[in-house]
Amino acid sequence: MSVQLETAQKILLDLVSVMPKEQVVLQDCWRRILAETVIADMDFPPFDRSPLDGYAIIAEEVAGATPANPVTLRQIDYVPAGENPSKPISTGTACRIMTGAPLPPGATGVIRLEDTVSQEERVSILSGGGAEKNICLQGEEISQGEEVVAQGTIINTGVMGMLAALGKSRPYVFRKPRVALIATGSEILGIDCPLVPGKIRNSNSYMLSAQVAEAGAQAVLLGNVADNIDEISRFLETAADCDVFITTGGASVGDYDLIGEVYKKMGITLLFDRVSMKPGMPVLAGIRAGKLYIGLSGNPAAAAISFEQLVRPALMKMGGRKVWWRPQIRAVLASPFMKKTGAKRFVWARCWQTDANILVEPLHRQGNGMLKAAIRANALIVVPENSPPLSAGTEVEVILLADA
Amino acid sequence: MSVQLETAQKILLDLVSVMPKEQVVLQDCWRRILAETVIADMDFPPFDRSPLDGYAIIAEEVAGATPANPVTLRQIDYVPAGENPSKPISTGTACRIMTGAPLPPGATGVIRLEDTVSQEERVSILSGGGAEKNICLQGEEISQGEEVVAQGTIINTGVMGMLAALGKSRPYVFRKPRVALIATGSEILGIDCPLVPGKIRNSNSYMLSAQVAEAGAQAVLLGNVADNIDEISRFLETAADCDVFITTGGASVGDYDLIGEVYKKMGITLLFDRVSMKPGMPVLAGIRAGKLYIGLSGNPAAAAISFEQLVRPALMKMGGRKVWWRPQIRAVLASPFMKKTGAKRFVWARCWQTDANILVEPLHRQGNGMLKAAIRANALIVVPENSPPLSAGTEVEVILLADA
Numbered sequence: 001m002s003v004q005l006e007t008a009q010k011i012l013l014d015l016v017s018v019m020p021k022e023q024v025v026l027q028d029c030w031r032r033i034l035a036e037t038v039i040a041d042m043d044f045p046p047f048d049r050s051p052l053d054g055y056a057i058i059a060e061e062v063a064g065a066t067p068a069n070p071v072t073l074r075q076i077d078y079v080p081a082g083e084n085p086s087k088p089i090s091t092g093t094a095c096r097i098m099t100g101a102p103l104p105p106g107a108t109g110v111i112r113l114e115d116t117v118s119q120e121e122r123v124s125i126l127s128g129g130g131a132e133k134n135i136c137l138q139g140e141e142i143s144q145g146e147e148v149v150a151q152g153t154i155i156n157t158g159v160m161g162m163l164a165a166l167g168k169s170r171p172y173v174f175r176k177p178r179v180a181l182i183a184t185g186s187e188i189l190g191i192d193c194p195l196v197p198g199k200i201r202n203s204n205s206y207m208l209s210a211q212v213a214e215a216g217a218q219a220v221l222l223g224n225v226a227d228n229i230d231e232i233s234r235f236l237e238t239a240a241d242c243d244v245f246i247t248t249g250g251a252s253v254g255d256y257d258l259i260g261e262v263y264k265k266m267g268i269t270l271l272f273d274r275v276s277m278k279p280g281m282p283v284l285a286g287i288r289a290g291k292l293y294i295g296l297s298g299n300p301a302a303a304a305i306s307f308e309q310l311v312r313p314a315l316m317k318m319g320g321r322k323v324w325w326r327p328q329i330r331a332v333l334a335s336p337f338m339k340k341t342g343a344k345r346f347v348w349a350r351c352w353q354t355d356a357n358i359l360v361e362p363l364h365r366q367g368n369g370m371l372k373a374a375i376r377a378n379a380l381i382v383v384p385e386n387s388p389p390l391s392a393g394t395e396v397e398v399i400l401l402a403d404a
Numbered sequence: 405m406s407v408q409l410e411t412a413q414k415i416l417l418d419l420v421s422v423m424p425k426e427q428v429v430l431q432d433c434w435r436r437i438l439a440e441t442v443i444a445d446m447d448f449p450p451f452d453r454s455p456l457d458g459y460a461i462i463a464e465e466v467a468g469a470t471p472a473n474p475v476t477l478r479q480i481d482y483v484p485a486g487e488n489p490s491k492p493i494s495t496g497t498a499c500r501i502m503t504g505a506p507l508p509p510g511a512t513g514v515i516r517l518e519d520t521v522s523q524e525e526r527v528s529i530l531s532g533g534g535a536e537k538n539i540c541l542q543g544e545e546i547s548q549g550e551e552v553v554a555q556g557t558i559i560n561t562g563v564m565g566m567l568a569a570l571g572k573s574r575p576y577v578f579r580k581p582r583v584a585l586i587a588t589g590s591e592i593l594g595i596d597c598p599l600v601p602g603k604i605r606n607s608n609s610y611m612l613s614a615q616v617a618e619a620g621a622q623a624v625l626l627g628n629v630a631d632n633i634d635e636i637s638r639f640l641e642t643a644a645d646c647d648v649f650i651t652t653g654g655a656s657v658g659d660y661d662l663i664g665e666v667y668k669k670m671g672i673t674l675l676f677d678r679v680s681m682k683p684g685m686p687v688l689a690g691i692r693a694g695k696l697y698i699g700l701s702g703n704p705a706a707a708a709i710s711f712e713q714l715v716r717p718a719l720m721k722m723g724g725r726k727v728w729w730r731p732q733i734r735a736v737l738a739s740p741f742m743k744k745t746g747a748k749r750f751v752w753a754r755c756w757q758t759d760a761n762i763l764v765e766p767l768h769r770q771g772n773g774m775l776k777a778a779i780r781a782n783a784l785i786v787v788p789e790n791s792p793p794l795s796a797g798t799e800v801e802v803i804l805l806a807d808a
Contacts, residue, residue, distance in 0.1 A: 026595065027625060030614040046599060051703070053661065081631065082590030084602045099656065100591045100702060102602050141776055149779065157618065158778025161611030161704055165604065165775065169595045186486030187504045191430065191573045195450060198488040198506050200569065207565030210434040214561065221431060227485065252503065257457070298504060299455070300565055329757070353733070371569065372545055374562025375553065402806075 002274035005309060005344055008285070011271050012314040015287060019175040019243070019318050026163055029155045032173040033216065033320040038149045043139030044165055048103040050110045051136050055094040055123055056085075059109030065128030070117075072124045077104060094123050103135060110134035142166075152322045174320030177217040180242040181205045182235050183224040184249040184258070185298055190224060203371065204248040204296075204303050211307050214402070215315040217244075232262045236293070243291060243318065246311065249298030252282035259284050259295035268293050276385075278345040280306035300371055305346045308380070308399075328382075331360040331398045337383065337390045347381040348373035351398055360398050377401060406678035409713060409748055412689070415675050416718040419691060423579040423647070423722050430567055433559045436577040437620065437724040442553045447543030448569055452507040454514045455540050459527055460489075460499040463513030469532030474521075476528045481508060498527050507539060514538035546570075556726045578724030581621040584646040585609045586639050587628040588653040588662070589702055594628060607775065608652040608700075608707055615711050618806070619719040621648075636666045640697070647695060647722065650715065653702030656686035663688050663699035672697050680789075682749040684710035704775055709750045712784070712803075732786075735764040735802045741787065741794045751785040752777035755802055764802050781805060 003011070021035035050056065057073060065071040073094035077087045085104035089095055094111075095104045096118075103110070109131025117124045142148055148166065149159055155173070163171055183202040191201045202224045209219035220239055225231045227250060236245050250258040251273075263270055268286035273295075275283050279302035284295030294311055296303040316324040331351050339345075351360035360381060363373040382397040383390065390396065407415070425439035454460065461477060469475040477498035481491045489508035493499055498515075499508045500522075507514070513535025521528045546552055552570065553563055559577070567575055587606040595605045606628045613623035624643055629635045631654060640649050654662040655677075667674055672690035677699075679687050683706040688699030698715055700707040720728040735755050743749075755764035764785060767777040786801040787794065794800065 026610055027613060027623075030617050042599065044604075046604060047601065053656070080590060082592070082602055099661075100589060100604070100653075148776075153779075155614075156779065157611055157614040157708070158775050158781065160614040161607040161708075161775045162779060164595045164610035165607035167595055167597075167599065167605055185504060186484060188486070191568045191571055193571075195446060195571065197451065198486055200448075200450060200504070201571055203565040203569035206430055206568035207561055209431060210559075210561040210564040213434050219431075249504075252457070257503075304561065304565075371562050371565045372552075375557075375560065375566060377562070 001270065001272045002276065003272045005275055005277045008272055008275045008310055009313060012285060012292070012310055013317055013324070015271075016292060016314045016318050018320050019177055021172040022175045023170040024173050026160065026169050026171060029163070029171060029173055030160060031216070032155050034149055034151055034153045034155055034159070035172040035174045035320055037147060037151045038163065038166065038168060038171070040142045040144055040146045040148050040166060042166065043144050044142040045136050045138055045140065048138050049136050050097045050099060050101055050103060051134060052110060052112050053099050054097060054110050054112040054134070055116055055125070056089060056097045056104055056107035056110050057094045057125065057131060058089060058091065058107065059132040061091065062109075062111060062125045062128030062131060065125040067126045070124040070126050071128060072122055075118065075121050075123050079104065096123075108132055152320055154321070177244060177315050177318040178220055178242040179212045179217050179244045179246060179315070180220045180222050180236075180239040181208050181212070182222045182232070182245070182247045184227060184232055184247050185224070186226040188224040188249070204298065204300055207300060207304060207371070207374075208246060208248070208307060211304065211312070212315070215312045216319040216321065217315045227258055229258050229261050229265055232258060233266050236262065236266065244294065244311070244315070245291065246294045246296060248296045248303050251284055251295040251297050263293065263295075275306070275310065276343045277305070277309060278341070278343045280309065280346075281343065283310065285310070304374060309346070326402070327400045329358060329398050329400060330395055331358040331379075333390055333392050333394045333396055334359040334361040336392045337362045337381065340389060341383045341387040342385065344385045345383040346399075347383060348377040349379045349381045349398065350376055351379040351400070360396065405674065405676045406680065407676045409679055409681045412676055412679045412714055413717060416689060416696070416714055417721055417728070419675075420696060420718045420722050422724050423581055425576040426579045427574040428577050430564065430573050430575060433567070433575060433577055434564060435620070436559050438553055438555055438557045438559055438563070439576040439578045439724055441551060441555045442567065442570065442572060442575070444546045444548055444550045444552050444570060446570065447548050448546040449540050449542055449544065452542050453540050454501045454503060454505055454507060455538060456514060456516045457503050458501060458514050458516040458538070459520055459529070460493060460501045460508050460511035460514050461529065461535060462493060462495065462511065463536040465495065466513075466515060466529045466532035466535060469529040471530045474528040474530050475532060476526055479522065479525050479527050483508065500527075512536055556724055558725070581648060581719050581722040582624055582646040583616045583621050583648045583650060583719070584624045584626050584640075584643040585612050585616070586626045586636070586649070586651045588631060588636055588651050589628070590630040592628040592653070608702065608704055611704060611708060611775070611778075612650060612652070612711060615708065615716070616719070619716045620723040620725065621719045631662055633662050633665050633669055636662060637670050640666065640670065648698065648715070648719070649695065650698045650700060650711075652700045652707050655688055655699040655701050667697065679710070679714070680747045681709070681713060682745070682747045684713065684750075685747065687714065689714070708778060713750070730806070731804045733762060733802050733804060734799055735762040735783075737794055737796050737798045737800055738763040738765040740796045741766045741785065744793060745787045745789065745791040748789045749787040750803075751787060752781040753783045753785045753802065754780055755783040755804070764800065
């Protein structure tokens with residue numbers, strides 16, 4: 001079954017569902033996806049507090065104070081951070097207060113230490129304007145009962161701090177999808193093996209492990225296996241706790257292209273085995289017992305693009321994200337792209353901003369190798385189907401890659 | 405010592421040096437920084453190979469073949485992937501060849517299987533044009549001796565695949581700087597503690613742990629400690645294997661602001677204790693025996709911005725990166741920023757692209773709290789020193805934050 005790219009994307013996105021939630025210690029939650037909507041069970045700040053070291057006072061009493069005409073008050077208490085005030089402020093009194101300490105009842109402002117002179121139990125206020133601004137009011141940042149962070153939010157720097165402030169020491173996050181990676185091909189060696197004639201090392205599993213991690217999922221590298229239906233099936237049956245099984249190699253037409261046969265033998269329902277795109281046309285997808293099976297090309301260029309376009313969005317959805325697609329912009333070709341395009345094509349490219357506009361340049365050497373182009377690429381040019389060669393200056397659609 | 409922001413940045417960048425290198429298994433190297441320049445010790449592909457399943461032939465012999473006028477050859481060999489050809493191709497002969505298999509000597513092209521019909525030891529070529537293009541030439545992607553990836557490169561998807569192809573199973577990467585995080589303040593509780601009056605939880609260490617991770621370094625959370633010189637010193641002496649020690653709290657003027665005293669007691673040379681910026685003016689830096697000590701404000705807004713502007717670039721340099729600064733662009737204010745600015749100011753903001761230009765909007769509630777703004781921010785507006793209030797439509801400098 002050969003399908004259009006958009007059809008293949010929809011088939012996979014419709015089939016996968018969001019992972020179950022799990023509790024993870026906050027320290028390990030950076031960049032995880034929140035699986036609960038966090039409602040504040042408290043005000044924040046939890047009490048009126050002083051944002052600076054100084055004196056809590058009644059603001060209107062000192063408003064006119066100047067160095068030439070200070071207002072002198074009696075110090076009746078002293079509140080370090082972490083302690084609670086014991087006496088209320090009344091006319092003619094002040095309370096020494098530290099940054100972060102709770103304001104005593106009756107106080108309506110704070111004068112910073114630098115604007116005071118103290119002697120024994122007396123304090124003279126030398127500058128009294130704006131004292132009422134020097135209070136952090138209870139609940140001014142968050143009110144109890146307020147929705148603070150929504151399910152599906154990426155836990156960034158700010159969310160980390162917020163969850164800590166609210167005591168969410170083990171928030172619920174979506175479990176990362178586990179993705180088994182298997183390189184098939186009798187010509188493939190493990191990366192620790194010395195090279196022998198006719199063989200190459202397993203670069204695909206490592207490239208894909210980075211793509212899997214970038215999609216917020218967890219790669220499980222199962223190694224490489226020869227072109228043999230029974231062996232490949234055995235590998236695919238081992239990692240029973242994985243959610244997605246990706247093979248590379250054996251995906252196109254030919255008598256050693258075995259993944260279709262493997263699926264048949266294993267009772268995996270084939271969803272499609274060819275997608276209208278370039279590179280990455282040979283790609284199989286199947287489903288069995290809720291697990292997704294993907295057969296990518298053994299060609300790194302094709303495997304990477306098929307993953308980008310088909311597997312990544314599905315993993316993003318499984319991981320509980322709200323946005324499954326990379327940002328896309330329009331840019332101007334800085335150099336021509338000379339090939340005619342039949343099926344929709346993705347071209348590794350480098351894009352940059354000038355004063356006038358955003359330029360993009362296709363990278364060289366992306367034929368069968370592609371790894372070299374992928375090292376430098378920060379974007380993919382999307383060439384629509386049935387396009388003529390594109391001259392420099394043409395405006396094109398560009399997908400921005402973060403991993404560069 | 406109060407210094408300008410640019411001076412403080414330079415002081416820290418000049419003092420820190422790049423971390424030593426370490427070998428890490430490739431699987432764990434994604435987003436690490438390469439500490440060696442990788443020179444290819446082989447050609448890639450390592451041999452002329454077939455990019456498809458078909459027949460290796462002499463290209464000019466079959467160039468004119470059509471379905472009506474096929475060229476029939478004798479099949480003399482069969483090379484699966486991972487095997488080596490045993491016989492050279494000569495006039496009138498062909499070799500069945502699989503994707504990824506080495507080309508036999510004498511062959512100058514490959515005809516794909518779909519364009520052939522075979523019967524016993526004979527194969528008829530039905531379409532013979534362009535066969536010479538169906539070869540991946542030895543070294544066409546990489547030549548032996550070529551510099552493939554430079555020291556200081558971030559190991560992205562493409563680099564991962566490339567290192568695997570070259571058998572770099574344990575590349576040298578720069579050790580991540582280890583950053584100890586300590587929250588000081590008698591009002592601070594651990595995040596697992598029930599809240600009691602006058603106390604708040606330690607949000608700063610968690611917020612900073614995410615900032616540290618985003619700067620490619622490793623956070624070591626040491627917990628929280630009361631406002632006590634001896635206790636804080638003891639905490640700072642514990643994590644001897646850390647490279648940078650960051651405290652929050654006790655950094656501004658006042659008798660409970662202890663970090664300056666702690667540095668004195670510990671023999672840490674003070675570099676500065678105040679930086680002209682907002683928020684984040686109270687910030688100390690010191691050095692002792694090659695280790696960096698940073699005292700940030702206890703105010704999350706100030707701590708986050710001081711870290712961004714002062715600590716992050718230093719950690720990026722220590723981690724072996726070539727680029728220490730975030731990308732910066734110009735954008736147009738979508739809503740006014742009403743405050744007058746004395747010292748250079750950083751404002752949490754959200755920026756987005758329209759058809760016409762890039763807009764940016766300051767986020768609300770960034771006073772003392774900031775965490776709420778930081779959750780939504782994807783940018784920081786840089787307001788130059790001594791700026792008047794800025795009206796909507798003003799063009800401003802914007803730092804792009806990735807972590808959003």
